[in-house]
Amino acid sequence: DGGITQSPKYLFRKEGQNVTLSCEQNLNHDAMYWYRQDPGQGLRLIYYSQIVNDFQKGDIAEGYSVSREKKESFPLTVTSAQKNPTAFYLCASRVQETGNTIYFGEGSWLTVV
Amino acid sequence: AQSVTQLDSHVSVSEGTPVLLRCNYSSSYSPSLFWYVQHPNKGLQLLLKYTSAATLVKGINGFEAEFKKSETSFHLTKPSAHMSDAAEYFCVVITSSGSARQLTFGSGTQLTVLP
Numbered sequence: 043d044g045g046i047t048q049s050p051k052y053l054f055r056k057e058g059q060n061v062t063l064s065c066e067q068n069l070n071h072d073a074m075y076w077y078r079q080d081p082g083q084g085l086r087l088i089y090y091s092q093i094v095n096d097f098q099k100g101d102i103a104e105g106y107s108v109s110r111e112k113k114e115s116f117p118l119t120v121t122s123a124q125k126n127p128t129a130f131y132l133c134a135s136r137v138q139e140t141g142n143t144i145y146f147g148e149g150s151w152l153t154v155v
Numbered sequence: 156a157q158s159v160t161q162l163d164s165h166v167s168v169s170e171g172t173p174v175l176l177r178c179n180y181s182s183s184y185s186p187s188l189f190w191y192v193q194h195p196n197k198g199l200q201l202l203l204k205y206t207s208a209a210t211l212v213k214g215i216n217g218f219e220a221e222f223k224k225s226e227t228s229f230h231l232t233k234p235s236a237h238m239s240d241a242a243e244y245f246c247v248v249i250t251s252s253g254s255a256r257q258l259t260f261g262s263g264t265q266l267t268v269l270p
Contacts, residue, residue, distance in 0.1 A: 046198075075258075084245065084262040132198055143189065144247070144258065146198035 045069065048133050048147035054155045055120065055127060063118045063150045065133035074116040075134040075144070078102060085132065091116055092138060120152060128154050157182040159248050161261035169269045174218075174233040176264045178246035181227060184257075188229040189247040190220055193263075199245060205229060216240070241268045 046067045055061045067074065073092050077085040087100030091110040105124025110116055116135075120127045130151055136144040162177040180186060187206045191199040203214025210222040216239075220231045229246060246261040 048198075082265075085260045130196070134199075143201050143204060144249075146191075146200075148198045149196065151196070 046133055046135055046145055046147035048131075048150050050150060051148065052151045052153075054153050056155060058122045060119055060121050061152065063120070063131055063133075063152070065116045065118065065147060067114055067116075067133075067135045067145075069135060069145060070113070071135035071137055071145070072113070073136050073138050074110070075136075076100075076106075076108065076116070076118045077132045077134065079130045079132060079149075081130075088118065088131075127152055157184075157186070157248055157250055157257060157259050159246050159259050159261040161244075161246050161264045163264050164262065165265045165267065167267040167269060168236045170238055171235050174231070174236045174240065174266065176231040176244050176246075176266065178229045178231065178261055179227055180229060180246070180248045182248055182250050184250040187249045188220075188222060189249070190214065190218070190229075190231050191245045191247060193243045193245065195242075202231070202244075236266075236268045238268050238270065241266055 049064045075090045076088040079085050086102050088106050089100050089108040091097035094113050097108050097110050107119045130149050132149045133147040134144050136142050158181050160179045189204045190202040192202050193199045202218050203212045205212050205222045213219045218233045220229050222229050244264045248259045250257040
C-alpha cells in the first residue's frame with residue numbers, strides 16, 4: 043500500500059545528543075514537510091522540500107537539519123542546539139499542484155531524558 | 156498572505172446532536188480548503204476537501220462542509236455526533252501559488268462528545 047512511514051514511533055534523547063527521525067514515502071510525491079506539534083497546539087513548519095536536493099527552512103528551523111538525497115526520503119535531525127525538542131513530529135508529503143491532498147505519517151514522539 | 160482562523164479551540168456536544176466546527180480563511184488567491192482529523196498520538200487524516208468544484212463537500216464519516224466565498228468560511232458539520240468523533244480537527248488552506256509556504260494550518264479545534 044502507498045503511504046508515508048515514520049520511524050521510530052517513540053524516541054528518547056539524552057541531553058547533548060543528535061537524533062534522526064526517518065520519513066519515507068512511496069507515493070511519488072515531490073514535496074515533503076516536517077511539522078512539530080506540541081501538546082494541545084497546532085502544527086508548526088520546521089522544514090520543507092519541493093524537490094530532490096533542495097529544501098527550505100520553515101518557521102521554526104533552528105536546531106534542526108534535513109536532507110533530501112532521494113525523492114522518497116526526507117530525514118529530520120534534531121540537533122543538540124534544539125533546546126526544547128520534546129514534541130510530536132509529523133512528516134507529510136503531497137503533489138505540488140493546488141488542490142492536491144497533503145498526506146501525513148503516523149508521527150514520532152521525541153522525549154528528552 | 157493567507158491565514159486560517161478556527162473560531163473555537165474546544166467544542167463539546169452530546170452524542171446524537173449536531174456538530175459545527177467553524178473555520179474562516181483569508182487568501183489573495185483562489186484557495187483549496189481541507190479539513191483533517193487527528194486522534195491522539197496519530198497522524199492527520201483527510202476528512203474532506205474543496206477545490207473549486209461543488210461548494211458543498213461531503214467527506215468521510217458523515218461530515219460535510221460548505222465553502223462560502225462571500226463569508227470566507229468553510230465550516231465543518233455533522234448531523235449527529237458519535238463518540239468516535241472525539242478528536243482534534245484542523246482546517247487547512249492551500250493557495251495556487253504552488254509554494255510550500257502557502258500551505259497554512261488552523262490552530263485546531265478539540266471536539267469532545269459527551270455520552
